[in-house]
Amino acid sequence: MDPRRKRKLRLFVALGAAVLLAGALVYTSFSASTQASTPSELLASAEPGRSYELTGKVVDDSIEKDGDRMTFRIRDRDGRESLPVTYAGVVPDPFREGREVIVSGELKGGTFVAERDSLITKCPSKFTKDEQSA
């Protein structure tokens, strides 16, 4: 094979491989992703049996602990609508009323039943100043 054709072929193979890899990346990421929904979105259109990530703020005075289990309500970040959540497992350090949290689980009869240990609290940033006065 003459060198020019060889180089062209090589380029073609490399480009093809890159396209394939990029396709695989796109495909796996879209199929592995979970959707984060707010309480109002879930209330409007939750399919039974499907797993969701619920995100929002913990409603003030809504946390009730019962041994390892606890219940609380999550509301929209800037809204009124809220959902009751039951949760069991590890509670992250910064978990508080009024904090932003993410929890995975599914909606069963109006209550969001969370998977064990799925609670994530978004930390009050070291860069936000008004957190403690708020």
Next chain:
Amino acid sequence: VAGLGSACLLVGLLTAGYAVFASVYGARTGSRAAVVSGRRAIYCLAALLVTATVVLQSAFLRSDFSFKLVADGSSTDTPTFYKLTAMWATQDGSLLLWALLMSLFSSAVLFLTRRSLREIAPWATAVLGFVAGFFLLLMVAWENPFTTLASPPAEGAGLNPLLRHPAMMIHPPMLYTGYVGFAIPFAFAVGALIARRTGADWIRATRRFALVAWTFLGAGIMLGALWSYSELGWGGYWAWDPVENASLMPWLIGTAFIHSIMVQEKRGMLKVWNVSLIIATFVLALLGTFLVRSGILDSIHAFGASTIGRQFLIFIAVVVLGSVALVIARLDDLRSEAKLDSLMSREAFFLVNNLVLVGLCLVIFWGTFFPLISEAFTGEEASVGPPWFNRVTTPLALALVALAAIGPMVPWRRASRSGVMRVLRWPLAVMGLTLVGLLVLTDAADSPPALAMFCFVALVLTVVAQELARGTVARRTITRDPWPRALSGLVARNRRRYGGYLVHAGIAVLFLGVAASSAFQQQRDVRISPGESFRVGGYDVTYERPTAAIGSDSAGTGAPISFGAVLTARRGDEVVRLHPSRNFYPSQDASTGPIGRFFEGEATSEVDVRWGLRRDLWVAVRPDIGELEPAIREANAKFSDSADDIQALVIAAIVERYRKDPPPAAFRGIDSPLVSWIWIGGAIVLLGALIAIWPSPEARIRRVSSIYAARLGKELTRA
């Protein structure tokens, strides 16, 4: 005093503007005086920013709460070490730190290159002044760290307890030093493009700065991981959090850069690639700084929309567009001086290594920004979790470690397959033995990726050992030195090369820890009472008794109350005592009551780790203080108006009650094999990098003798 700080910033902004103007003028007209003046303006800027920092730090030390920053981020009872480091716990303070480091680095590089790079340096000065000016503008116009309060509070809010960990206080300046350090090669690359001096001069002048930046950024990432492991109560060291990713991405591209510039130095190839890499590194460093502040992605670090997100985005856009336009305009000057001779050559392996590193960065970039991508395409904000990251990065990491072993063994230009195989004969044999040994003696085969990683790690380590041995033998036959002397002489004379090998070995050791701990760690979460036990991995852990202490937090973080537990862990004959605890910091929220505020505030886990070379036993405790609530409520009502010392006694009584009559507590135990090797590997990388950075004695002698030669030449021409 705050006025002095603000004045420093304003004058600094003007100085930076002057530096840009004078340097550009000097470069265009060839006026040396203007160029020198521009350079000195940068020194001046450094002096101004040092002054500003001293003003701010002394305010922290004096607990001067008329500074808004001090009132928000410190308090009189914050330990001194944390007072000094509280500056970068705030947005304005970290901007000042950025600008300070930037001006110091710029001054250092401009001082070192003051006699060389006459065409490039003025343009680089202008770029550095422009970047520093942007940060000063942010502070002057939007986020002044010297904002004062008209009515200063009597007591400050205190430093966020989560940040009270030594690693956390060194981690941000290290990351920033890394980010800022990459601005230096970036500025010189841009300068070289503008001046059309696209040889390897700018690379030689700033290579060491790139290495320093790379080292600091890497060390900063490691410290962040160590903090996560030993301070955050979840037990992991890497969570693929957007901000973690944001620091890893410039490090990966920076790694590609310090590899591929060798190709340009040696063969004059890959010029476009190199300038693109350094531009990408700097842009990613800016993006990392931006991500921490913007709040556009959910992360443990950043929350609450910042006021300067938009400015950052505009600046990044300007840098990207300007750089890309410049590279395109100079494509003619960036033509390769040589062609790739063979795929079996050092150049080709560098190229493959670069592709893997860039690929890794692209994958992480995609995952990090996936919420935005998915929202753009589907209208729904979805995210990919750590499992996705682990799955897609594992093959790339395996490839990277394998390349780290083979790459250095392939000669430049053209190699014969049999020659390379001859060099790799022993390492491949050791790798085979490792594979057989692991299959027979352990259950490593349960995780094929981990098994493959162990084999590649063995390959890298044998290659490095073989290279050191070969070099030492060769040196001994020449110098007839004893073995240790021959080895140290060998390394000292080829610092860049053997430092690099050591970095490869360190990375391999680090991946040994990562692979073993992520594939074979065991974790248990339980809720038990004193006297009960649980089993995690090979350990039987018994909850002996609770602890409760006031004002005696062992880590010195200034927590008034800590509840904990004494645990005994048994594994065969090995008996270990562990004392995890949880610190409670008073809340500033008055609604929790005068007594309750001591229990309702922030709480952080003080985990206890039994560090070991073979395995770590990691435990955290979460005391359930719910049972104290009635007592706290009662005390709130009864003692709300009592004197401070009475209240202190009441708190002590409540704390004592927890110790006497403990409710069940929640524990997390992790048995994690070989995880310590991550930190050991990191330390080896650091050592190797330091060896590579350190100027070799020959270089110093060469420099000195060239100065003498120049002087002699001058005398001779005069004579």
